[in-house]
Amino acid sequence: MKDNHLIEVKGLKKYFNVGKGQILKAVDDLNFYIREGETLGMVGESGCGKSTAGRTILRLYEPTAGSVNFNGTDIYKLSPGKMKAMRRDMQMIFQDPYASLNPRFTVSDIIGEALDIHGLAGSRAERKKRIEELLDMVGLNSDHATRYPHEFSGGQRQRIGIARALAVNPKFIICDEPISALDVSIQAQVVNLLKDLQDRLGLTYLFIAHDLSMVKHISDRVAVMYLGKMVELADSEELYANPIHPYTKTLLSAIPIPDPEIEANKKRLTLENDMQGPISAAKGEDGTVQLDVKDSELVEVSKGHWVARAYA
Amino acid sequence: MEPILQVKDLNVSFHVRGGEVKAVRGMNFEVGKGETVAIVGESGSGKSVTAQTIMRLIPSPPSVIKKGEVIFQGQDLLKKTNKQMEAIRGKDIGMIFQDPMTSLNPTIKIGKQITEVLIKHQGMSFSEAKKHGIEMLKLVGIKNAEERFDQYPHEFSGGMRQRAMIAIALACKPTLLIADEPTTALDVTIQAQIMDVMKEMQERLGTSIILITHDLGVVAGMCDRVIVMYAGEVVETGTKWEIFKNPQHPYTKGLLRSMPRLDQKKDEPLIPIVGTPPDLIKPPVGCPFAARCDEAMRICERVDPGATEFSDTHMARCWNLHPMAKEAQSS
Numbered sequence: 001m002k003d004n005h006l007i008e009v010k011g012l013k014k015y016f017n018v019g020k021g022q023i024l025k026a027v028d029d030l031n032f033y034i035r036e037g038e039t040l041g042m043v044g045e046s047g048c049g050k051s052t053a054g055r056t057i058l059r060l061y062e063p064t065a066g067s068v069n070f071n072g073t074d075i076y077k078l079s080p081g082k083m084k085a086m087r088r089d090m091q092m093i094f095q096d097p098y099a100s101l102n103p104r105f106t107v108s109d110i111i112g113e114a115l116d117i118h119g120l121a122g123s124r125a126e127r128k129k130r131i132e133e134l135l136d137m138v139g140l141n142s143d144h145a146t147r148y149p150h151e152f153s154g155g156q157r158q159r160i161g162i163a164r165a166l167a168v169n170p171k172f173i174i175c176d177e178p179i180s181a182l183d184v185s186i187q188a189q190v191v192n193l194l195k196d197l198q199d200r201l202g203l204t205y206l207f208i209a210h211d212l213s214m215v216k217h218i219s220d221r222v223a224v225m226y227l228g229k230m231v232e233l234a235d236s237e238e239l240y241a242n243p244i245h246p247y248t249k250t251l252l253s254a255i256p257i258p259d260p261e262i263e264a265n266k267k268r269l270t271l272e273n274d275m276q277g278p279i280s281a282a283k284g285e286d287g288t289v290q291l292d293v294k295d296s297e298l299v300e301v302s303k304g305h306w307v308a309r310a311y312a
Numbered sequence: 313m314e315p316i317l318q319v320k321d322l323n324v325s326f327h328v329r330g331g332e333v334k335a336v337r338g339m340n341f342e343v344g345k346g347e348t349v350a351i352v353g354e355s356g357s358g359k360s361v362t363a364q365t366i367m368r369l370i371p372s373p374p375s376v377i378k379k380g381e382v383i384f385q386g387q388d389l390l391k392k393t394n395k396q397m398e399a400i401r402g403k404d405i406g407m408i409f410q411d412p413m414t415s416l417n418p419t420i421k422i423g424k425q426i427t428e429v430l431i432k433h434q435g436m437s438f439s440e441a442k443k444h445g446i447e448m449l450k451l452v453g454i455k456n457a458e459e460r461f462d463q464y465p466h467e468f469s470g471g472m473r474q475r476a477m478i479a480i481a482l483a484c485k486p487t488l489l490i491a492d493e494p495t496t497a498l499d500v501t502i503q504a505q506i507m508d509v510m511k512e513m514q515e516r517l518g519t520s521i522i523l524i525t526h527d528l529g530v531v532a533g534m535c536d537r538v539i540v541m542y543a544g545e546v547v548e549t550g551t552k553w554e555i556f557k558n559p560q561h562p563y564t565k566g567l568l569r570s571m572p573r574l575d576q577k578k579d580e581p582l583i584p585i586v587g588t589p590p591d592l593i594k595p596p597v598g599c600p601f602a603a604r605c606d607e608a609m610r611i612c613e614r615v616d617p618g619a620t621e622f623s624d625t626h627m628a629r630c631w632n633l634h635p636m637a638k639e640a641q642s643s
């Protein structure tokens with residue numbers, strides 16, 4: 001891990017107009033950076049805006065406000081042509097390996113498409129060689145190249161998705177719940193593969209997930225999102241050892257631990273109400289949400305440990 | 313403890329174009345009164361098929377119950393007619409499914425969906441059923457139950473819907489509740505709440521629960537006994553203490569090892585189980601886990617291992633655990 005900031009997110013907002021004059025503030029004023037070679041984990045429950053944040057950072061959504069600097073370039077200011085070139089450096093791995101691969105393409109079409117779009121293939125022989133190299137890198141073999149996605153298991157499909165993302169030699173990959181759809185025995189295989197690739201290729205990850213134990217395992221730092229805002233950010237060890245924000249505490253106490261002794265003695269914290277959803281919070285009708293999300297500017301409470309001002 | 317449910321040598325297959333998928337192969341287990349039994353295993357291991365067979369909800373064709381018995385309160389459910397099953401489902405056996413949005417009827421108000429079972433099975437009048445239904449909604453922790461009673465499923469959040477499902481499943485105070493991945497689609501904080509609701513309801517009503525899940529964390533918090541399934545077979549059973557503190561089968565050990573622990577050092581890699589489960593159109597003749605097992609011997613691929621018992625409650629099927637295996641190794 002190096003010290004320079006590969007990604008810098010400043011004041012990022014993404015609002016959706018959901019009709020009837022209501023605005024959904026899916027992502028509301030995010031500020032953070034990711035160092036080169038680092039894995040930043042992002043956790044939070046469904047609807048907290050973590051996937052929207054990921055997609056906006058890749059400019060799959062146009063932002064409502066804010067900037068994302070990649071290696072010093074503000075990607076929202078790039079022309080479509082320059083943006084396309086920039087996409088070589090930023091890739092994504094999706095949650096659902098069944099929906100994110102074209103069922104009518106063979107594996108070599110799927111991976112080759114990325115090479116073709118960016119003109120990286122050269123001759124046909126080179127293209128074939130590169131595809132085989134990528135398959136080998138993710139633990140598949142060259143026999144798999146002519147097969148279709150339905151011939152593979154979930155874990156293998158996720159490997160194909162990873163090979164496709166790697167095809168263009170990216171520097172930065174957003175992993176959006178890459179293991180949620182996989183069986184426990186397969187999850188560890190994919191996580192180990194991602195870690196191994198990071199070591200070999202010097203990749204930087206934004207790892208979005210709701211499985212908190214897995215996020216702790218893979219991430220250097222972890223950010224906790226709640227109602228579109230980041231409420232806490234710290235080194236992963238520190239966050240799990242000393243959570244400060246009440247939402248982080250609740251989240252951590254809810255993780256089921258595969259050990260009956262720990263489970264029997266566990267005190268679980270609960271928030272008084274279910275999450276009311278970002279719309280009502282945005283409308284200021286968050287009287288039932290007893291968490292203060294308004295004053296959400298992050299304050300550094302100890303070295304590298306940031307928490308929303310209301311709870312600092 | 314007297315068992316309320318006994319599953320004996322259950323075999324279920326599906327006929328598909330490629331042949332016969334032997335989804336459940338010789339399943340045996342019991343559930344005692346007031347007990348929570350977890351069935352764990354990965355997708356395709358046959359855990360949901362087992363549950364649906366007990367409820368007789370499994371569509372036939374393509375499925376065929378090849379042989380076996382499901383004895384519930386002294387009667388074989390597999391011999392019942394559909395009509396007789398209708399009187400049992402929802403009354404004596406309740407079921408909660410993974411996805412509450414697809415198992416609740418989106419066009420019918422929540423209240424109607426609860427009162428329906430009460431009117432049908434308990435012969436209540438509508439006003440009695442409504443009173444009882446609102447009470448059930450309150451019991452599972454739904455606030456403003458009177459208002460909620462007249463709302464549609466889409467007006468409920470995911471956690472609320474699952475609470476409503478639990479209220480419906482428990483409305484007639486069933487003897488047995490089958491919960492098929494009840495919290496998998498929910499966030500961890502909501503999952504914790506739903507598990508608390510289920511435990512509380514169980515204490516209050518004395519219901520036995522079969523919990524089907526792939527999340528070993530949920531199992532550790534909730535269950536008394538654990539059944540580990542692999543490729544349609546039971547590979548290990550035991551109390552939760554035996555399974556988590558002293559696992560015997562290499563698959564159970566592998567599952568526990570492949571999950572990250574919160575106290576784990578960051579650079580300590582996870583130990584995955586290599587490979588994938590076997591194709592059940594051609595199930596292996598020997599131990600189904602042999603192809604993925606580090607400790608596999610030649611016999612494992614050829615002959616199915618029998619059960620080795622470690623205590624009255626703890627059993628695993630593995631050749632390495634066979635009493636003769638140690639002698640063979642030392643000689």
